[in-house]
Amino acid sequence: MAKSVTADKRENEKKRLARRAEKQKRKEEKKLAPKANSLDDMIAYVDENGMITSTPPEENIKKEEISLEEIVISTPKKEKEIPVIMRGRVEFFNTSKGFGFIKDLSGTEKYFFHVNNVTGEIAENDIVTFDLERGMKGMNAVNINIENNLEKE
Incomplete structure (x- = not known):
């Protein structure tokens, strides 16, 4: 036999109320979760080895000095080729x-x-x-x- 129309309406209403309650529960959990309150909590640093860390680099670390003359941005010149006859x-x-x-x-x-x-x-x-x-x-x-x-x- 077929279900009555009022029974279907009651089931749909129960499902709708359950979804609404689940949504409200998720909203409250989100409110209670700890937040990043400041910019410092959200910043990540990269150390000299390329690893991501939450601690800022130390100011007193000795940095290696590089002279501009040591930097080469080109391809090496080709030596002259002797034509082969x-x-x-x-x-x-x-x-x-x-x-x-x-x-x-x-x-x-x-x-x-x-x-x-x-x-x-x-x-x-x-x-x-x-x-x-x-x-x-x-x-x-x-x-x-x-x-x-x-x-x-």
Whole structure:
């Protein structure tokens, strides 16, 4: 059977009064709790080790003096790099399009080059000296000079 309407109203009224009483109780407990009455009670200090404490630092502690000349706010200067001149052999050269690849003699790396970066005439199997420069797709050979070699393979 269904509950009567008046019983539901009585239960809702009891719940509402219980919530009101609980709220009043919390309000009174808050009033009775100890308060921080002064600014000194609310201040926290940080000691020389970075720890938070409630005691202020002592005035008679000997402080370490730092001279302004000792403070360095910069990165150390780079020492001048000596440019490394690399040697290689022209592996492939397309004369119609003006590009090719140089294989490093000291390793297995191959570097792209364009005819604009070559001084003089160049052909496949020439021994050359060159510098490296970062390009869009990797390292490129630039400042390419042909060595005077008597044997061409």
